[in-house]
Amino acid sequence: MSQRSYHVQENCELLPFLFTVFRNSSRTTVKSYLTHRQVEVNGRVETRFDTPLSGGDRVNVFPGRRSNLLRHPMLRVVHEDDALVVIDKRSGLLSMGTERERTRTAYHILSEHVKRVNPANRIFIVHRLDRDTSGLMMFAKSESVKRILQAEWDERVRRRTYIAVVEGEPTRREGIVSTYLTENRGYKVFVTNRCEGERAVTHYRVLQTGAGRSMLELELETGKKNQIRAHMEYIGHSIVGDRKYGAKSDPAGRVALHANRLAFVHPVSGKEMDFTSPAPAAFGALLI
Template sequence: MKPQNTSRAKAPRCRSFEVQDENTLMPFLLQVLHDQSRTAVKSFLAHKLVQVNNRVTTQFDTPLKPGDTVTVGMNKSAAPFHHPMLNLLYEDEHLLVVEKASGLLSMGTERDKTKTAYYILNNYLRNKDPRNHIFILHRLDRETSGIMMFAKSKKVQEILQKNWNDMIRERKYVAVVEGCPQPEQGQVKSYISENKALIVHATSSQDGKLAITNYTTLKSNRQFALVELELETGRKNQIRVHMQEIGHPVTGDPKYGATKNPLRRLALHAFKLDFIHPITGKNMKFETPIPAKFMTLFK
């Protein structure tokens, strides 16, 4: 009688596969790792040897969509990213897409150069290779949470910045505002500029830049409304200025007229980003849930 082999399945050399069609992880692994048994593939998952878009997963039913990258095997340079204020949504050789928590700066200031998304992600990439670097594409205010992306090369940064309005197909936010906007759906269109005190405000067309925000009320009560906001332009503090302009400032935003702060934070979250990949030309879509805190005001 042959002795049983109780050692775990030997992990293959680190190999990456691009997903072509919608699928779930286990069938996909069995297809691409046809030289491995089902038991071996389960072992790779159990021992955290499988990553989807550079994030370790042990779930056999993880959904996959075209363009996703599945990596199998040990690769020290692809160590999973973990940070309490940043969630890595997507990574490839050209881009990083993350969800930022409220309270974290997008990039450094004179006062704070390290507690920033830029610093944290730059360190993450440089730990893989000291030559790596990230490049700013856009910003979210410190107290705004949600989706943002960074380029991994100057070339990708330049392509996106030069073609921003054409390549960014959709950017949507959700906010809790004071009162209920009337009408419940509409557009705010004005010229805004920044004064010496670094406060953005409405101004004449000669002095400012055109800003356009579309809003739709999703829920409301006597005190607050949950609104979805879509940007047609990307001006600094645009949503905060426009909500103040129509008399319904974002809660937790005294700088722009708010008198209430029930959530102890600025109630603004970038929940959706849809763009054309600057290198592959693929349509990339990312969406995060509305923060649970926001919903507590409407129970």
């Protein structure tokens, strides 16, 4: 871990001081040092850009260290840079607000997070996970990045997989569910004919079975709303706890669906990004 130390000569604020000593770095990069808790003043981590400095203060910067500022019981930041944020959210947290709930959402939590660095910062929805689905999802930090990701989603997203525990045991260990989906007035997605719906393809593989249930790995070839939930009901193996889509039991008190892998090409750097999140321990207990 590299460390750079600087002595303050006269009274000033922290961010302007960092701009001065890192004059060859971009302003965005310098701000990220504060966002990721990489700056210490007199041995204490500081994240506010307007932290006052006095002559004689010592400022340490750790350019190689990436610690997440955000601490929240309902989500964990697994990656953050100037363009986007990847999080691992818990079941029970909405992706974005509704008429009834505005603040208990991933969007609100991350908005507050980025505004601590600069009140003008914003967060943009790229895709969503249902309230009861846990796991990996991504947000953009600018409207331009959001547009790139949404317009080029199928090309940029290399792998998007889920782990689910379903009722019963599929006859085949591996398979492909390919149908057309549409949504009714009750906001339930269901299989329909080609003329009325949009094509949806889900690949599944049985990982483990037990107690009359099966743990599946599911990979999306298309990303339609509630695709996995509708497809599992269609093949007669509803996801445990998903009563809206035909489940008969709810032993875990949640829908047993977890977004465990998200691999994509970064919209700015072009770098291959690949993140994984293990399925909740409760999923394994459902097979015993």
